[in-house]
Amino acid sequence: MPELPEVEVVRRGVADHALGRTVASVEVLHPRAVRRQPGGAAELADRLIGRTLVAARRRGKFLWVDLLGPDGDPDGAVLVHLGMSGQLLVQPAERPDETHLRVRVRFDDGRSELRFVDQRTFGGLTAVDTVDVSDGGGPELLPTPVAHIGRDPLDPRFDLEAAVGAYRRRRTELKRALLDQTVVSGIGNIYADEALWRAQLHSLRPTARLTRPEGRRVLTAALEVMGEALAAGGTSFDALYVDVHGESGYFERSLAVYGREDEPCLRCGTAIVRSSFTNRSSYWCPTCQKVPRKSRTRPRP
Numbered sequence: 001m002p003e004l005p006e007v008e009v010v011r012r013g014v015a016d017h018a019l020g021r022t023v024a025s026v027e028v029l030h031p032r033a034v035r036r037q038p039g040g041a042a043e044l045a046d047r048l049i050g051r052t053l054v055a056a057r058r059r060g061k062f063l064w065v066d067l068l069g070p071d072g073d074p075d076g077a078v079l080v081h082l083g084m085s086g087q088l089l090v091q092p093a094e095r096p097d098e099t100h101l102r103v104r105v106r107f108d109d110g111r112s113e114l115r116f117v118d119q120r121t122f123g124g125l126t127a128v129d130t131v132d133v134s135d136g137g138g139p140e141l142l143p144t145p146v147a148h149i150g151r152d153p154l155d156p157r158f159d160l161e162a163a164v165g166a167y168r169r170r171r172t173e174l175k176r177a178l179l180d181q182t183v184v185s186g187i188g189n190i191y192a193d194e195a196l197w198r199a200q201l202h203s204l205r206p207t208a209r210l211t212r213p214e215g216r217r218v219l220t221a222a223l224e225v226m227g228e229a230l231a232a233g234g235t236s237f238d239a240l241y242v243d244v245h246g247e248s249g250y251f252e253r254s255l256a257v258y259g260r261e262d263e264p265c266l267r268c269g270t271a272i273v274r275s276s277f278t279n280r281s282s283y284w285c286p287t288c289q290k291v292p293r294k295s296r297t298r299p300r301p
């Protein structure tokens, strides 16, 4: 799954090449790419044609493009679901179609077109309504399906202290809280493990017993690791090709703990441990990240 930095690379590509352009036609080449749209391909086309793409935005791993109607008023948004392997490409019209091209958007300027390419077809495009979720800092329109998603640490309006407070009020474990997209968005399984390792905190740490400095430490670590991944992703970004790596991608070489089972911890040399976490894995250092006392004792049968 692409994580926040990969999604941000796609967002920047759209922002650089597709904004200010008005949709002339929408061609859906595979029905699965519009399966989230109740009225299918016809509805997607109906809600996009004649609309101008005005802003490419992201909250956590959610990516969307704001639309302006012919009258100049906001007119909803188009959500881009990258799924496992989705890519948004800005391509010259004369370039041959990609094998896994699913949706083609042409603009009225006749220049390059926007192509949604998706080998595994878990992704797609959906035109949706927006809702104003202003929280005191001025009006803010969000697509309805994104309205409940918290700000991510890269958002200029992200409030670190408020997020730490929200974690401490929860009755859960730290990694579960980090993955809960309604408090802080954009932290996926890989970056949660990296942030916990940097902050030297265990994934099973009860959030109710998290101190404020520890809360700040883990969120600051998450911000840093995502920022570094973003910098790494930005380097492989080429003008016309909006690139997304479906798996762990180009940042993989920079990961300190994720995927490094039995390899030495980069801080203390202890072998990294992998344990199961829901249907995925957690990677951690048993020396740097102490298991919370309560979960060391097994409940009696």
Ligand SMILES: [Zn+2]
Pocket: 265, 266, 267, 268, 269, 270, 285, 286, 287, 288, 289
């Ligand atoms: Zn260690």
